[in-house]
Amino acid sequence: MIAFIIQRVFQGAAVVLAMSLIVFVGVYAIGDPVEILINPDADQQTREAVRQSLGLDKPLWMQYLYFVKSALHGDLGTSFVFNIPAIQLILQRLPATLELALTATVLAILLGIPLGLVSGLNDKRWYSRMIMAGSILGFSLPTFWVGLILILVFGVWLGWLPVYGRGDTVRFLGVEWSIFTLDGLRHIILPAFNLALFKIALFIRLTRAGVMEVVNQDYIRFANAMGIRKARLLWRHILKNIMIPIVTVIGIEFGSVVAFAVVTESIFNWPGMGKLIIESINHLDRPVIVAYLMVIVVMFVIINLLVDLLYAGLDPRVRLGSSNR
């Protein structure tokens, strides 16, 4: 177990290193930030001075080595635009995105898995067909369009829910959270639902497919022949068998919501990382882009490790170890 975790940490470090190189080169390729940062009327001398002060006059490989060296000391660079450490900028925005992603994921689990169970157990009933039809909508409607419709219906026509920003926040563990205030909760409902919609559809399909496969297994027929109650059969005998693919997808989906909530955050003006990264790309604020992507890579590595650990807890046949990786 310990050996497994250590091994995974090294694997993760290798992934982070490879990603940093790709990201660095990629960001270098998309343009010269100096052109955007300074007044277009500035003369060549000023440009050179700015370029030098930002370290952009050095060759790429030197810039990269310098970045790696500082990164190892916990310094991911300083934002060109705000002139504060990039990592600080990101961590300021992280809670907003985190709570949005968490709410959306929980919503997706609470709605998607039960609906999937219901439609998998009674797959010929009319309500199962309805659920499946709904999940097709969830898959195929574009997020931005659903977001706009949600704003139109619940914000403009009905006026039930706020559609802009985070609302009241409260300080907890040194950062501002809105899920711990009533007003904040009212603010998070629409963007979280918007983000969750695709995931609900995904979990419905995944759960349904799992249930339909497991229900016909001999051990479920045996449990049934032993008189196990229906509810018990479902929650303990069936659900535990289909959790592995679901946990995997929950992990991946949570990560991708944190990383790519851009559209929803823009539409609902949610001050999270997604908005930050869009602005940074517009300004070619390289250190922020690079630092952001590094944070995301590390997050995915951690999520994958947690998912693997959960596997071992869910399925006794899974052995964590180095044997045949």
Place this chain on the structure above:
Amino acid sequence: MNAMPPPQPVLEVERLSTVFDLRAGTVQSVNDVSFSLKRGEILGIVGESGSGKSVTGLSVLGLIEPPGRIAAGSIRLEGRELTTLGDAEKRKLRGNAISMIFQDPMTTLNPVLSIGRQFFEVINAHRKVSYAAALDEAEAALVQVGIPAARERLSSYPHELSGGMRQRVCIAMSLINKPAVVIADEPTTALDVTIQAQILNMMQNLVRDSDVSLIWVTHDLSVVAGLCDRVAVMYAGRIVETGPVEEVLGNPRHPYTRGLLDSIPGDAEPGRRLQQVPGTQPSPLDLPQGCSFRPRCSQARDECKNELTSDQVGPDYFVRCLFKLGGD
């Protein structure tokens, strides 16, 4: 002259018909099947795949699900009619008064629950017990089916046990709530011959000790010969011959039973062609008129197209054939 009154049978199945309503038509999987089972008796149900033997077992357990249904007949367990019970009452009986052992032990246990947990589930479905008390009970049951280090096995998972072990676990589980009737659906077919012999031997002891009645569904006549008290031979959904094992297997009256017995390679001279019953079972959607075995029967005559009845030819001995080979 005071003869003992015959003991009340534990299970009485009378004129049971189980059908499946498929798009292609209605399939008569079990057709007018009657048998009864005394306490401590072992009844073998023999037949080819698709003869309706498994469906008979599932019908008794109340596990026939749509598109299948019990179309007619009655099933009485200790005098209580089962076919009219609701789902909740049927559940209370399953695993409790009637229980079942499945064919393939490799797939019958839940792979993600420990053996102890699965015992607890089966006990707890019918009696309020603490987890610890359930484990004690399970341990005793595992000892009874000859599993060494029973306590440790309770924390094992199915994949850590061999096939024979798993089948012993399944048997212990099906017996844990002291059922009156156990239906075993080819429980040794998937096992090695040596393990099979051990399990059969063990089952005989268990039946003798616990007075449970057993229905052993199989296609293997040699198992029936060694294990059962009575046998029912099924063909195309019907019982064609039923009686005491020695009589039925020693002197079969129905041409199909005779054919089955002749098909056992054991008695054949080495190098000679093996006997077989010519042809295949009729499609259940298109059963021949009269005797369903008629198209494959060497004795068949025109009268066989008429409706047949099951005729008594001895005590507890019935044959559904016009000719009734052997005997008188």
